[in-house]
Amino acid sequence: MLKDITLGQFFPGDTIVHRLDPRTKILMVIIYIVALFQAKWFVTYGILLVFLAIAVRFSKVGAKALMRGMKPVLFILIFTGVLNLFYNTAGTILWHWGIFTVTTGGIRVAFFMVIRIMMLISGTFLLTYTTSPILLTDGIECLLGPLKKLRVPVHELAMMMSIALRFIPTLIEETDKIMSAQKARGADFDSGNLIDKAKALIPLLVPLFVSAFRRADELATAMECRCYHGGEGRTRLRQLVYTGKDWITLISGLALLAVVCVLAYGFGL
Amino acid sequence: MSKEIIEIKDVTFRYPDVEKETPLVLNGVTLAIDQGSFVAVLGHNGSGKSTLAKHMNAIYLPEGGTVYVDGISTAEEERLLDIRRTVGMVFQNPDNQIVANVVEEDVAFAPENLGVPSEEIRERVDRTLELVGMSKYAKHAPHLLSGGQKQRIAIAGVIAMEPRCIVLDEPTAMLDPIGREDVLRTITKLNREQGITVVLITHHMDEAALADRLVVMDHGKVIQDGPPREVFQHVEELTRRGLTVPETVGLLHQLRENGVNVPLDALSVEECAEAIYAALR
Ligand SMILES: Nc1ncnc2c1ncn2[C@@H]1O[C@H](COP(=O)(O)OP(=O)(O)OP(=O)(O)O)[C@@H](O)[C@H]1O
């Protein structure tokens, strides 16, 4: 049952989007998000939507998978939509009942806000769908590299992240095992009120933590045995290489941002 | 290059505890391990095998005495990396030794740490995976492999460091018979074909019988040391220390106690049958 949880979901593939350097993709998502927050009216949103559609098309991820990603945030979407609808009272009044007022301005803001969140989520999901977790960590480590000069432990953070990713399936399996073991001893995880349920988790969490600490200790020894001594002088099996297509993608991303900014601020589109 | 890859001289060790005096876990161990040999270490639970193993690549430093790895004392802190890359270590639980979430990434971990150039890491990874028979799984996620496969990946991860010696602490304890077989075959191959020195800590007598030298530990001391054939002849002493002997030797011993004149140094089933046949004729 816990096996269904997928974190950092990744759809392996060999499309041009998959093959882009992770750094390019991370930067593109940042540029895209910045552009999204500059967009004002149908024209600018439309341009960004077309851009997203092209990327999705090339990645062969499929709109369905993207929409599935929207499910967990459906509540937030509706909540934001409704809130904005009633909160904004500019424009002509269309409907009025007690404290609730719907105006043309409210509809406009709510509509664009929901679209914006949906596009934002699709964009970031496209990144995790097409980039393996290791590449993503590598990319982040590399992009944050300059911070090393400010004594930010970039390598250590990236290492922690990749070890966490490595141990998620192991710990999920272990949780499953402990759950079964405790159920066999008569533990009940499903009934009772919220407090009962929280209490029932104690016999699950305690052994899980104990075992996680033991694992961490053993892993640290094993890493030391394999000559791990921090990021200093470390080489990599897979070097990230920036190619022509990465530069082209990045430049087109920046051009997109420029166009959106000009249209939004210059013409209010 | 010295002939002895590991030299343990009169080593004592205890686990420190702030509150009370702890007993000596290693109580004067002296042991020299020859380059290229295959040594098995036996001993019942708590006899200090794992502790001794961890002295062989400077995870622990001895309280008294010295450990030399390829002539370097493990107390020399500046040489730590040289020591660790000479003697690799494999532990019981493969899950807790695998660092990366792709097999080849994990095998590459040690050479990456040593600053080996990318192209050479690639070569080493391919060669090592081939050696442990896991090339097919280079791109797999380790958590989806079987126990035996995981343990072979863990071994590959150490071999990629190109150590001259590997110490394995009960590497088959968590495996099913097939996984155990695979791992043992890999270990034997590394020793015979690659000339890598092997120190194998085990509870299985049949695994110990594979070695060309057997060291038996009890209460932090080495109590027996010699070729398996010789060591197993001390059936009574071993049983008294809470150890068993291979079934073949056990059978011969019982026959002998009951007055059948058989030799005790037959390890394989064939040899054992031969010996009984000869005695009964
Ligand atoms: N981290 C530790 N802290 C304190 N005492 C320890 C620690 N590890 C082991 N010991 C103690 O040291 C003694 C020897 O332990 P060791 O693990 O070396 O035995 P072993 O021969 O490997 O046993 P096993 O066959 O169970 O693996 C035991 O009495 C044990 O309780």
Ligand SMILES: [Mg+2]
């Ligand atoms: Mg042990």
